[in-house]
Amino acid sequence: MDIENNMSSGKYQPHPESIPVNIHTFGFGGVRYDNIILLSEDEALIPAGVCMAKWDIKRGRRIGLVQTNNDSIFVLLECGMYIISISYSGQVSILDRKGLNVLRKFQTKGRIVRHASVNNQYLSISCEEYKDQKGITLVYLFEELMNSPTQDTEKFIHLEIVGRYRFGTLTENGLLVTFLEKLVLNEPNKEQNENQQKMQDEGQDQAKKQKKGKKHVSKHHRRFYDLIQFDLNTKQQTLQQSCPYVCDLISGTSNGNSTGSYLYQDRHLIIIDLQSLKILTFTNIGGGKGSIMTLTYTDKSTLLLSPASNYLLYIDCNRLQEKELPNELIGNKEGQFDGYSVQVLKSRAAHPENYYIKLFNNFLFASNEGGFIQQNLQNLKDCRTISGMNITCCGLATNPTEQMVAVGDFLGNVYIYPAYICVDNDALFQTSVLSGIRSLDWDDSGMSIAIGTMEGSIYRWYFQDYTTQPQLIANLKGSITSLRFKQDNENQYLLAATTEGQFAIFQDNFGQNMITKTVFYGHMPQDSSDRFGSLDIFAEIWSCIWNCNNSNQIATCSEDQTVHIFDLKHKQPLQTHELKGHTLAVTSVDWKKMNEALGEVFISCSDDQTIRVYNPLNNFELIHEFSTSFVREWHTLTYLALEDGGTRVAIGSQNGYFFIYDLLEKQFKYSEKIHMGGIEGLVWKKTKIFTCSSDCCVNVIQV
Known part of the structure; x- marks a missing residue:
């Protein structure tokens, strides 16, 4: 028997290099991260896996699709005439904004990219994996990178910072502000020791109590963050500031030069002065449950987020230089308050689980699990949604000639798509049954699909003119x-x-x-x-x-x-x-x-x-x-x-x-x-x- 040597545990194992592959995507993607670019009120760029999709918002139709990366796009940036697409593995593709042509593509030294920042001078990429280290932040000379014919992009790395640096943010005057994550072992107290001993006495290892499918996280480690500032002209660290401990940081944004705002997982908000690293405010956002996933600046001074369903919260960041916000903000009551205001907006676009939110002219744009939403703020009835399949694709089959692919979802829908490259995102045919889809298979003649459901029913969808309804053939346990x-x-x-x-x-x-x-x-x-x-x-x-x-x-x-x-x-x-x-x-x-x-x-x-x-x-x-x-x-x-x-x-x-x-x-x-x-x-x-x-x-x- 031959056993691969990569099965050893506890040691760093390098990630194998991947060959380029051609991937075409159907469905609506990109709703899980703040990585959408508005080209106008009518058009948006939305990542769909490894591809960049251009959408006509008014018609709800995909009007362009190009594969830009070799794996999923996690970060999407814009800088003047350029669109920058960065994948999870650290592959960077730079496109021209007008034609979406790939002008330059390169691989960073690190992997697991969830945050990047760009201005006319620099491009900063925060990688959470680098060799046997816990991460690396790379700052490239962006203008020189784009103006040089050489393909050796490592020549344009201006600064490398190895370690757990997160949310690297560039300012317009040559600073990099980042969070240094520190894992500190938290010694258990007497009560924790007694509980641990009780579990051992009962023969129940704590790891085994984790539900199947969930990652075990040690309860004896706490995450702390220090704010670090680097001067990119001298390549030296200039300032350091400890942050209040709460829990994981999950989202952040800046207005370019003066303030940066960041959300903790438990709804705390920290706003900092990017120049001095002074903490302008540290507050809890009340009025709702669960994490607030994203926030944005509507202009240089106003911060916008959704603290609860049907509510928008606005914060005047200029005022924070003189006075901090209260320790807790009221997020579900309309009105003007001390340093902030809350607006009622009865729309799917106002939701704390939004992955993206942006105010553009008189429209509010948002994305969440329901799709991409455009809400006209002057006419609340004018609300447009772009979405694909519903609540998890599950069950997959192709016809014998590999010209069509069938997929199900948890609402009981079955869609048939063309298995070839096409710009639009429309299914060729669609049917539905009374229960969520769990499995599919296409018969060898190509004339029918078997459909298996969550509730144990098996249907067969015979094709005549694709308008026939699936027939129930069996019920199992x-x-x-x-x-x-x-x-x-x-x-x-x-x-x-x-x-x-x-x-x-x-x-x-x-x-x-x-x-x-x-x-x-x-x-x-x-x-x-x-x-x-x-x-x-x-x-x-x-x-x-x-x-x-x-x-x-x-x-x-x-x-x-x-x-x-x-x-x-x-x-x-x-x-x-x-x-x-x-x-x-x-x-x-x-x-x-x-x-x-x-x-x-x-x-x-x-x-x-x-x-x-x-x-x-x-x-x-x-x-x-x-x-x-x-x-x-x-x-x-x-x-x-x-x-x-x-x-x-x-x-x-x-x-x-x-x-x-x-x-x-x-x-x-x-x-x-x-x-x-x-x-x-x-x-x-x-x-x-x-x-x-x-x-x-x-x-x-x-x-």
């Missing part, structure tokens, strides 16, 4: 997590798996209702544990697959950390193999004939971040194992798909990462974040890979 058609000679079968641990097999009845061949419990309940809370009730099957050669054998994988192989030639399915080795839930399996060198391959992935490769022709011998643990943020693996007749496997993750791994060369070819949410579907069909995500986008990847 639990959600339908996986659907797989199989054509075997003249017979067509459908395999379905559920969260109750069942799988079912149906046979096509020549256009009539499908015949149920078997319903069987493939994985039985196990002993209960804190790590796998529901296993004593049912062992969810997360994925299933047919033998690539025939319809006599299937495989299932489960929350119980195992893969089961079943022989179907008997009266009842007979389990012939149980594949163990994963330490967490097994989430996806595939079974294909690869190229001549690899032969037939069976493969599985898991929440434990590992992928296991088996030889099904040699009693399912484990022949290779590798991991995605080099990704330095918590994640699980959700879906995978083998390249039929090739050498590669595609893998998706809960945090939006997408991987391509060559099984013959035993190395990653691509490993980047291409979605803002978890990948909830992945299909490899001939020359294209398709992914869908909880960010309500579908990616078509040409390989």
Whole structure:
């Protein structure tokens, strides 16, 4: 057995380099960060994964799309005639504002970029990952970078600052102001020690009490921030100021030269003088619950944010030089108060969970989970919304010719898009059922789609003129997590798996209702544990697959950390193999004939971040194992798909990462974040890979 050396834990593992890939996106993206650019009252640039989309706001239509980066765009800036697109991995693309042509593209030294700042002289990029360090901030000579023909962009790095520096902000007079994050071990008090001892006595490790799918964060570390100022002319640190401790900083903005404003996760607001680092105010914003996600300056002195649904809060920053704001602001009561005012605006554009907010002429622009919103402040009835699919894309299928891709959402809609490059964002066809979509598959004839729902119903949508309604063919226990058609000679079968641990097999009845061949419990309940809370009730099957050669054998994988192989030639399915080795839930399996060198391959992935490769022709011998643990943020693996007749496997993750791994060369070819949410579907069909995500986008990847 061959095991990759990147599976060791606790040591820094360099991120593999990724080959360029061509990605086309459907759906509305970019709502999770403050990274939208208004070109006018009628047009906006909105990132959609790795692409830049130009939208006609009045018509609610996409009128342009260009791939600018190799992974998801997290920061979007404008500076004069330039648009700057910076991806999560630190890839920088600089475009001309008028034609959106890429003028320059380069890779920074760091990764994980969530904040950047630009003016005519400098470009500052804050990276949260750099080699084995905790981050790096890079300041480039922006004007010289754009005016020079050389491609060696490192020559234009003016300043490098290694460490946990966050929210680097440039001023117009050559200063860089940034927050230095410090993690301080907080010794537990007597009560905490007693609680910890009690948990140990009960045999419950604190890590095991974390719900599946959530990152464990030590309660004994506190984050502190120091304000640091650098003079970019001398490249020296000039000032340092300690900030009040509250919790994580989540958002920040500045007005260019005088003040910077930043939000803490618990609704505290800090406003600083960028020149002196004096804290002008530190206040709590009342009137609502949950974090306030973004804020903006309407002009050089007025700060705007939404503290509660249907309310806007304005702060006069000029006044703060003379008098601080009260310790707590009233955010849900209209009126003029001491240093601030609150306005009622009954609109979806006024919401604390906005990821973007901007006042432009007489319009308020905002983005949140509901889409991108333009609210006319002089006519409240004039409210326009741009949105895509609704509440998580889940379930993905392509037709046999890879010309169309189908995707579902949690509201029960199924959309069919063209699987080729097109400017607009419109679905070709659409239908709906009575429950949220969990899985899809397209039959081998291309004439119908099987639809699996959250409530356990299976529908079949037959195509005549695409106006027919889906027909209910079965109801099973639990959600339908996986659907797989199989054509075997003249017979067509459908395999379905559920969260109750069942799988079912149906046979096509020549256009009539499908015949149920078997319903069987493939994985039985196990002993209960804190790590796998529901296993004593049912062992969810997360994925299933047919033998690539025939319809006599299937495989299932489960929350119980195992893969089961079943022989179907008997009266009842007979389990012939149980594949163990994963330490967490097994989430996806595939079974294909690869190229001549690899032969037939069976493969599985898991929440434990590992992928296991088996030889099904040699009693399912484990022949290779590798991991995605080099990704330095918590994640699980959700879906995978083998390249039929090739050498590669595609893998998706809960945090939006997408991987391509060559099984013959035993190395990653691509490993980047291409979605803002978890990948909830992945299909490899001939020359294209398709992914869908909880960010309500579908990616078509040409390989």
